[in-house]
Amino acid sequence: MNEEEKQADGAEEALVLAWVKLSAVIKNNRITEGLMYNEAIVMLLVYNEYRRTGEALPLAEIIAQTRMLKSLANRTVSALEEKGLAKRVCDPRDKRAVSVMLVPERIDEFLRVHRRSLALARAVREEIGEEDARAFLRLAAVIGDGNILSKIKKEEYKQEQ
Numbered sequence: 001m002n003e004e005e006k007q008a009d010g011a012e013e014a015l016v017l018a019w020v021k022l023s024a025v026i027k028n029n030r031i032t033e034g035l036m037y038n039e040a041i042v043m044l045l046v047y048n049e050y051r052r053t054g055e056a057l058p059l060a061e062i063i064a065q066t067r068m069l070k071s072l073a074n075r076t077v078s079a080l081e082e083k084g085l086a087k088r089v090c091d092p093r094d095k096r097a098v099s100v101m102l103v104p105e106r107i108d109e110f111l112r113v114h115r116r117s118l119a120l121a122r123a124v125r126e127e128i129g130e131e132d133a134r135a136f137l138r139l140a141a142v143i144g145d146g147n148i149l150s151k152i153k154k155e156e157y158k159q160e161q
Contacts, residue, residue, distance in 0.1 A: 039083075043085060045057055045061075056099035057101075058098070058099045058100075059074075084103055085109060
């Protein structure tokens with residue numbers, strides 16, 4: 001392995017370690033107190049759709065955005081229904097399609113949890129500054145769009161052939 005390959009390998013190891021540490025900060029800081037991590041993620045998506053349109057978010061869209069298995073997404077929505085925070089509704093145009101709606105009467109309960117997430121985001125922004133926060137958002141958008149993973153899978157498939 002030449003020096004350039006060693007540096008690239010070291011940078012990749014550092015990225016993986018940074019990713020693990022960031023995940024631990026988000027998952028283990030109990031910013032989702034009262035909700036399981038997946039419940040908080042689904043509620044955030046449902047809440048943002050409700051704020052934006054006042055409507056329900058299709059379950060298929062939740063699955064696409066979170067990359068959860070359909071069974072896990074359904075279990076998560078069921079748990080949210082049991083807590084009274086969300087409810088399943090049928091699409092009036094397609095009775096087979098299920099959407100998830102925020103229960104408006106219980107929005108304050110979710111917002112208590114969500115405010116902890118916002119406080120963590122605010123603390124991060126204050127710590128790293130506005131310019132780095134915007135750079136982080138741009139980078140997270142690139143990483144989060146899924147294209148990187150699909151490229152890796154294509155490369156793995158080519159190597160297997």
